Amino acid sequence: xxxxxxxxxxxxxxxxxxxxxxxxxxxxxxxxxxxxxxxxxxxxxxxxxxxxxxxxxxxxxxxxxxxxxxxxxxxxxxxxxxxxxxxxxxxxxxxxxxxxxxxxxxxxxxxxxxxxxxxxxxxxxxxxxxxxxxxxxxxxxxxxxxxxxxxxxxxxxxxxxxxxxxxxxxxxxxxxxxxxxxxxxxxxxxxxxxxxxxxxxxxxxxxxxxxxxxxxxxxxxxxxxxxxxxxxxxxxxxxxxxxxxxxxxxxxxxxxxxxxxxxxxxxxxxxxxxxxxxxxxxxxxxxxxxxxxxxxxxxxxxxxxxxxxxxxxxxxxxxxxxxxxxxxxxxxxxxxxxxxxxxxxxxxxxxxxxxxxxxxxxxxxxxxxxxxxxxxxxxxxxxxxxxxxxxxxxxxxxxxxxxxxxxxxxxxxxxxxxxxxxxxxxxxxxxxxxxxxxxxxxxxxxxxxxxxxxxxxxxxxxxxxxxxxxxxxxxxxxxxxxxxxxxxxxxxxxxxxxxxxxxxxxxxxxxxxxxxxxxxxxxxxxxxxxxxxxxxxxxxxxxxxxxxxxxxxxxxxxxxxxxxxxxxxxxxxxxxxxxxxxxxxxxxxxxxxxxxxxxxxxxxxxxxxxxxxxxxxxxxxxxxxxxxxxxxxxxxxxxxxxxxxxxxxxxxxxxxxxxxxxxxxxxxxxxxxxxxxxxxxxxxxxxxxxxxxxxxxxxxxxxxxxxxxxxxxxxxxxxxxxxxxxxxxxxxxxxxxxxxxxxxxxxxxxxxxxxxxxxxxxxxxxxxxxxxxxxxxxxxxxxxxxxxxxxxxxxxxxxxxxxxxxxxxxxxxxxxxxxxxxxxxxxxxxxxxxxxxxxxxxxxxxxxxxxxxxxxxxxxxxxxxxxxxxx
Numbered sequence: 001x002x003x004x005x006x007x008x009x010x011x012x013x014x015x016x017x018x019x020x021x022x023x024x025x026x027x028x029x030x031x032x033x034x035x036x037x038x039x040x041x042x043x044x045x046x047x048x049x050x051x052x053x054x055x056x057x058x059x060x061x062x063x064x065x066x067x068x069x070x071x072x073x074x075x076x077x078x079x080x081x082x083x084x085x086x087x088x089x090x091x092x093x094x095x096x097x098x099x100x101x102x103x104x105x106x107x108x109x110x111x112x113x114x115x116x117x118x119x120x121x122x123x124x125x126x127x128x129x130x131x132x133x134x135x136x137x138x139x140x141x142x143x144x145x146x147x148x149x150x151x152x153x154x155x156x157x158x159x160x161x162x163x164x165x166x167x168x169x170x171x172x173x174x175x176x177x178x179x180x181x182x183x184x185x186x187x188x189x190x191x192x193x194x195x196x197x198x199x200x201x202x203x204x205x206x207x208x209x210x211x212x213x214x215x216x217x218x219x220x221x222x223x224x225x226x227x228x229x230x231x232x233x234x235x236x237x238x239x240x241x242x243x244x245x246x247x248x249x250x251x252x253x254x255x256x257x258x259x260x261x262x263x264x265x266x267x268x269x270x271x272x273x274x275x276x277x278x279x280x281x282x283x284x285x286x287x288x289x290x291x292x293x294x295x296x297x298x299x300x301x302x303x304x305x306x307x308x309x310x311x312x313x314x315x316x317x318x319x320x321x322x323x324x325x326x327x328x329x330x331x332x333x334x335x336x337x338x339x340x341x342x343x344x345x346x347x348x349x350x351x352x353x354x355x356x357x358x359x360x361x362x363x364x365x366x367x368x369x370x371x372x373x374x375x376x377x378x379x380x381x382x383x384x385x386x387x388x389x390x391x392x393x394x395x396x397x398x399x400x401x402x403x404x405x406x407x408x409x410x411x412x413x414x415x416x417x418x419x420x421x422x423x424x425x426x427x428x429x430x431x432x433x434x435x436x437x438x439x440x441x442x443x444x445x446x447x448x449x450x451x452x453x454x455x456x457x458x459x460x461x462x463x464x465x466x467x468x469x470x471x472x473x474x475x476x477x478x479x480x481x482x483x484x485x486x487x488x489x490x491x492x493x494x495x496x497x498x499x500x501x502x503x504x505x506x507x508x509x510x511x512x513x514x515x516x517x518x519x520x521x522x523x524x525x526x527x528x529x530x531x532x533x534x535x536x537x538x539x540x541x542x543x544x545x546x547x548x549x550x551x552x553x554x555x556x557x558x559x560x561x562x563x564x565x566x567x568x569x570x571x572x573x574x575x576x577x578x579x580x581x582x583x584x585x586x587x588x589x590x591x592x593x594x595x596x597x598x599x600x601x602x603x604x605x606x607x608x609x610x611x612x613x614x615x616x617x618x619x620x621x622x623x624x625x626x627x628x629x630x631x632x633x634x635x636x637x638x639x640x641x642x643x644x645x646x647x648x649x650x651x652x653x654x655x656x657x658x659x660x661x662x663x664x665x666x667x668x669x670x671x672x673x674x675x676x677x678x679x680x681x682x683x684x685x686x687x688x689x690x691x692x693x694x695x696x697x698x699x700x701x702x703x704x705x706x707x708x709x710x711x712x713x714x715x716x717x718x719x720x721x722x723x724x725x726x727x728x729x730x731x732x733x734x735x736x737x738x739x740x741x742x743x744x745x746x747x748x749x750x751x752x753x754x755x756x757x758x759x760x761x762x763x764x765x766x767x768x769x770x771x772x773x774x775x776x777x778x779x780x781x782x783x784x785x786x787x788x789x790x791x792x793x794x795x796x797x798x799x800x801x802x803x804x805x806x807x808x809x810x811x812x813x814x815x816x817x818x819x820x821x822x823x824x825x826x827x828x829x830x831x832x833x834x835x836x837x838x839x840x841x842x843x844x845x846x847x848x849x850x851x852x853x854x855x856x857x858x859x860x861x862x863x864x865x866x867x868x869x870x871x
Contacts, residue, residue, distance in 0.1 A: 043080030061237020216396030504767025702748025750788030792819030
């Protein structure tokens with residue numbers, strides 16, 4: 001029986017005392033009871049009514065209201081000369097002031113209350129004293145005081161026992177005693193749950209998420225945060241929980257999403273009267289701004305947070321804010337001796353208070369700045385303070401990676417290449433260890449910032465040696481790591497599937513809605529639910545494929561040529577492999593290639609959408625000129641091979657991943673395969689051979705496209721297999737039919753989303769088919785042809801991490817994806833697709849079939865992604 005439904009004692013004082021003891025379990029009912037008691041003439045009853053209302057308001061997150069009730073109750077108790085009740089109210093007021101962030105007022109009320117508190121409640125005072133020590137960052141004193149409180153609290157004082165356990169768990173968390181923190185918070189959660197205090201139990205679960213986050217386990221942290229909300233944690237009354245979740249999102253590389261959540265939390269904290277917690281929010285916002293290189297905003301937010309922390313007498317958090325501010329200042333170019341000295345002191349203060357990772361990050365940045373300024377001795381001292389982290393096996397993986405990066409930078413200064421490469425290998429192993437438990441593709445794609453930094457350092461060093469094999473080995477080690485690992489089973493989640501169904505329905509509703517703006521807002525909300533839920537899926541990923549050896553690559557290439565591009569410090573480089581010969585090439589400025597690639601894509605898109613007859617020659621000339629300039633810069637190392645008719649496998653970098661390679665003169669009519677990495681290409685080759693080439697074929701047409709159904713029917717008539725058109729082409733039917741198929745052709749409207757690439761989609765009868773849907777396939781079809789505009793594109797993040805429809809399919813075991821990276825007119829698409837499949841039936845490889853079809857019909861917008869070889 002819950003506290004809210006149990007029968008209270010019959011006498012008024014006894015009833016009021018009962019409600020005071022149970023206000024936290026049933027705050028709404030307690031508030032109604034308090035309102036009734038306030039009409040009583042008896043002063044003690046009125047004081048008890050205020051006490052009940054204060055406790056209920058605290059539980060509902062209304063701190064200002066709680067403070068008002070507590071102070072009025074204290075005055076009423078003193079007037080009635082109920083000194084023990086007054087002391088109990090002051091103890092509650094001390095708790096409320098702690099919630100508000102006014103530590104001085106909390107201490108004052110606690111000291112005033114203690115002499116008159118009954119012996120049975122001295123344990124509560126000890127608990128609150130421990131919580132105040134914790135807030136003041138005196139974690140050792142907090143643990144000792146809370147341990148004493150747990151010994152002195154009566155066995156039936158379960159709520160305060162749970163409070164003490166929760167407080168000690170937080171003290172252990174801030175002191176990096178993570179196993180002890182998990183134990184205390186789990187015990188507190190069990191006590192709260194057994195007593196029917198679901199919201200407080202959920203708060204403990206949320207704090208366990210903070211422990212997981214501190215340990216570097218992002219997926220578990222996000223799952224625990226979600227479970228806490230599902231279990232009853234109200235983020236409207238506890239907006240600081242939003243800040244914790246946002247910090248985890250920011251650490252996962254989703255800084256833009258995190259920033260929006262933090263701004264929402266700041267508004268709610270102000271509305272709830274929790275101005276004391278605004279400092280935490282501003283510090284978190286500073287961290288987000290730092291991650292997206294908005295350095296002035298980071299400095300401003302960190303300085304604001306530091307002032308608030310100092311006013312609240314929270315030195316550990318003030319030290320953290322100072323470190324974030326100096327991190328931003330150093331990165332913005334402030335590299336004087338004074339700046340380095342101040343940064344060194346800030347890092348030392350962080351380390352003293354247990355912020356090991358932030359201290360290491362600041363020392364690394366300061367060490368690099370000192371090296372650039374020629375202060376070698378200062379640089380070495382700073383880096384040497386970070387390097388021991390690499391051997392700290394109890395430290396989170398990202399902290400160990402920071403230690404390895406410091407070791408690599410020291411080796412670079414010593415010109416010790418062997419030690420540098422070994423350090424980079426160690427750092428990348430640490431990052432891989434963190435990513436290995438991330439099933440959600442988006443998390444894997446974004447948690448690669450440090451890996452990119454380590455890889456860039458190793459690639460730069462390899463380039464200086466001039467050894468092409470070494471350059472290829474390190475570019476491969478550092479790129480497209482999210483695609484190298486695969487979920488061992490599809491990340492199936494009933495809540496995610498339900499959210500996707502609701503999202504599809506909402507998208508279709510926008511076409512009929514009387515209020516389009518409201519309908520679009522509903523779609524945006526559901527999109528956020530889908531993204532959020534997709535990051536919570538559980539499971540395991542496969543191990544990394546073994547590093548590709550040169551002999552293995554040469555054997556797979558046969559008579560094909562390979563061109564692997566990489567960028568370093570604004571310049572493009574390439575490694576070519578032709579007939580087993582490996583060479584390194586300098587290709588000039590990266591910006592030049594990006595400019596011409598963007599120009600070419602723009603001009604091809606304009607030509608596809610139609611231009612005035614007079615303007616057509618101008619667009620054709622511009623596109624031809626851009627293509628020729630790109631060819632001169634990018635393809636010179638392999639031009640002789642292409643002119644002799646050899647197939648080309650190209651591994652692009654950066655924005656060149658979306659280049660329509662067939663538009664380059666030497667690639668017209670040539671077999672060109674575009675791969676995210678050489679390792680992905682080799683794995684796709686294995687995927688292609690693991691399936692019976694005589695397997696099923698599936699032909700699908702989506703709605704609203706003039707030629708889609710006739711295209712799918714014509715291809716089905718020629719090749720047989722399964723046909724899904726009209727009302728049969730639903731998401732559920734398509735997914736169940738294409739799973740593990742040999743060839744799948746989808747003719748439909750497509751949309752690529754730069755902002756949220758896994759929400760890129762193809763339109764089907766019941767709404768959009770998203771990349772999130774495709775991630776649920778047990779095994780992707782061997783060859784997929786997407787006869788839809790732009791869906792061959794991918795968003796490119798640090799380290800050449802790719803996200804989109806095509807890369808999702810490659811990640812689920814599809815060997816080859818043929819799709820467009822620029823808009824293509826419908827009428828030309830139909831002709832290209834018919835010629836493509838005719839060549840495939842005649843035995844051509846997918847890359848060869850596409851090259852022939854595009855050359856035949858004057859098209860260049862489609863690319864062959866993945867393997868492109870024999871099915």
